[in-house]
Amino acid sequence: MTSTFGAHLTAAAAETPSRTALVFEDRTWTYAGLERAVRRTVARLDKHGVRPGDRVVMQGAARPEALITLFAVTRMGAVLVPLHPQVTGGELAVVCEETRPVAVVADGGFPAGTGHRLSWADLHPAGDEGAFGDEDPAPPSFGPPAGSDVAVIAFTSGTSGRPKGVALTHDNLHWSMVNGLARLPFGEDDTALVSTPLAHVAVLGGLPQYTWARRGTVVLAPRFDPDLFVDLVREHRVTCAFAVPAMSALLARHPRFTGGDLDTLRWILSGGSPAQSATRELFRARGIGVVNSYGLTETAAGVTYSAPEAPAGSTGSPCPHVELTVVDPEGTPAPAGTPGEIWVRGPSVAAVYWTAAGPVPVTDGAGWFRSGDRGLFDAEGRLSVVGRLKDTIITGGENVDPAEVENALADLPGIVEVAVSGAPDPVYGEVVTAFLVVGATHPGGSPSLEDVRGHLDGRLARHKWPRRVRLVPALPRGATGKLQRTRLATLLDD
Template sequence: MRRWIEGHAAHTPDAAALTFGGERITYAALQARIAATAAALAARGIGRGDRVAFLGTNHPSQLVLLFACARLGAVQVPLNWRLAAPELRFILEDSGAALLAATRTMAEAARAALPPGCALLDAEGEWPAAPLAPAAGQEEDPVLLVYTSGTTGTPKGAVLDQRAVLYNALNARHGFALSPADRVLTLLPLFHVGGLNIQTTPALLTGAEVVLLPRFEPALFFQAVAEHRPTLTLLVPAVMQALVSHPGWAAADLSSLRAIGAGSSEVPLPLIEIFHARGIPVQQVYGATETGPIAILQTREAALQAPGCLGLPALHGEARVVDPDGRELPPGGAGEIQLRGPHVARGYWQAPEATAASFREGWFASGDVGRRDAEGRFWFTDRLKHVIISGGENIYPAEVECVLRTAPGVREGAVCGRPDPRWGEVPVAVVVPGPGFEAAAVLRHFEGRLARFKQPRAVVTVEALPRTALGKVQMAALREVARG
């Protein structure tokens, strides 16, 4: 990966690599920052295989740190800045991070989460020029350790090596027809592989420009489009809905956008049609943290021909639909989507059982149900897992239930998603009340223990949880209860 920026710095040193706020960073300047950061990390003893965490809203320093880690053969651990201190500490401890680089607005949160043995670093600090650190990183070295909440209730880290990030970028370059003339607007968080790897790192591989927003706000989006005239951007359904509902939507000049990428959850067809009516094709992207994430995607032409489908397997990858026994199904048959290719993670960090359960004979089992049509296109049907997708964020009920079990006045409870017009879904706690139960107290119990987006928005009481004959909670019935 180090060669990406080095190559562009040599061939097109004055081309814009990153624009952030009022700052324009050329490829030559970006390479200088990467070299200085790598030297500073090496001086602190960071080398091949060491983990370096990052905490902050979108900032150039995260990308600088990523490529510095790639040079050293070290591993970046992006942290979700929305998480509570105990959640951040778990990831830092589980990953064994030696350093936590935090932006200045996140310094207080970083100090609150910092475990013993992990040093704190100012991510926005400027490092003086120093002798270039040796290029130890190889394509087989892990470079990203990205945590995704697990069905067991604790997050697990997907290990992506430099080769996986490269092939993911090649998949994106093909699917979005990226060229050095492109200008990509990145507003989704870089702590997700979606915001980081669907368009941002592929743009840097290609030699294009990335316009980076700290976070999403509709007004900032419209301002950035007017000022920078991006050719591509990546959205999720909740963001798309926020944009079309904003007073600035009708008058905004969006003509510079060749297309938008969309994913993380099923994109409603009416929402796609609104963008298509503005002449902006919505290219769906399907995958997971464990797949880089690009595994299935639409080209611009396919987005116009078959709105709502996931597309075809990525150029450097394979996809199939299988029955419960692992047999590939013919077109039209609904089954689990499985994915394979050089863009797929090598497994989960220090979790052999979880790795064996999800990575089977070279295939990653997505846990999603889909079908393939006669033209080979994939369509999303349902989820095998009980994940709640709220505003593009994955929320796993088991993780929320771990906290719910300790709430006052709760005999037992379960968590599921409830449809929400703004977020797609929101978590709801369904509980059997006991002595001293108070719904407001149960909701307060989550404060400081889980990120706000994971906290239940409501508590619904029942006399008994709906269960199967084997005692498992019936999720379909639970969702009906949660709907009220």
């Protein structure tokens, strides 16, 4: 298996051309058909002036055209920049400023950005099977990308309130797939269900890629809905699926969960944060294993995967091509059972963040990515994630930076101060919570949750909106005036 991203798809098309690779609603692609669609999309990108090294922003909607575009852009040596489907104009402007794309591929409802605007129909016209006759178009004149070339720039929340673009190379994505295949029980008879936006790193370098590498079938859902999820499992005899903890919690509490419609489902891969213990036990009782994982955008998806029978909270031991350590504040490895910061090193870890001013290192001089997450090893060498040194909120598997939300709420009428933090939630893991100090002369009474969310409409993607608002007389601050974010949780009980 070569390190060029998408090589596993080309190999599968040559070895098992007639096997079903992808299902979406009433459409089906064999491996040969999916490979043909990628080649034709490469030709259309070439026709529209996309060249190796160019950045192409793409709306990361859950649709087959997005998967085909992912393979086509990276195959020709260009760089895909996938974004959450709900991204706002302001957020897109930051991405375009940093990456300077030559094109934006999206539907008509997506905000305008810089670069040539391409619709899905421009790259994937109706009747595509006959668009080039019986022959594929002539391939572009440029050769395949190198393993060290950047394939994807995946944006993640940063500590400054400005999203950061993680530059994932073909090698990074290749080794992420090697790690996943070493830990997860995939076979050619597996059918995997994906029902998350395709901008998620667990899709870019995760479950569907592992499935295709083993010549299995991927069923793509247009959205997550518990009823639709159960329907697709039953209809396509799905054996495994990816779900962030919020999705798993909703499924476990759904009336159809205990019926026979999920009988083919063997296990669920939980990403974003570990599945809650109660949810995990409900799945176990149902005969469905839950595989917790630990990974970040900077590590190109998972670097640990638990066994389904592992203790609750465990995310498993490090994958074969990963070095992972837990260190104390001095950088010394912490003993088993003692929490510390999680550091990761290995070929799946990105080297730099992409910025308009030039690359910014992701790792230190020794190659360690200092995650900012707190974890500990048990006596068996299995990692548990126990918190975060950084303030990023993980809600429903999506990262939210408090500073970004605070900046967007700073001009809410009548607000003197605002702080944002995560509050524990049994479904979402955490919910975004806004703490507001209201001025004495605030017009129309104190702002409600609806006021806050209305203020953010068009400014931030919906998953970043607060689900709770707490009015407080003052924010907790230290002697120097610095916000003491860890004390915000105590205000919830006042």
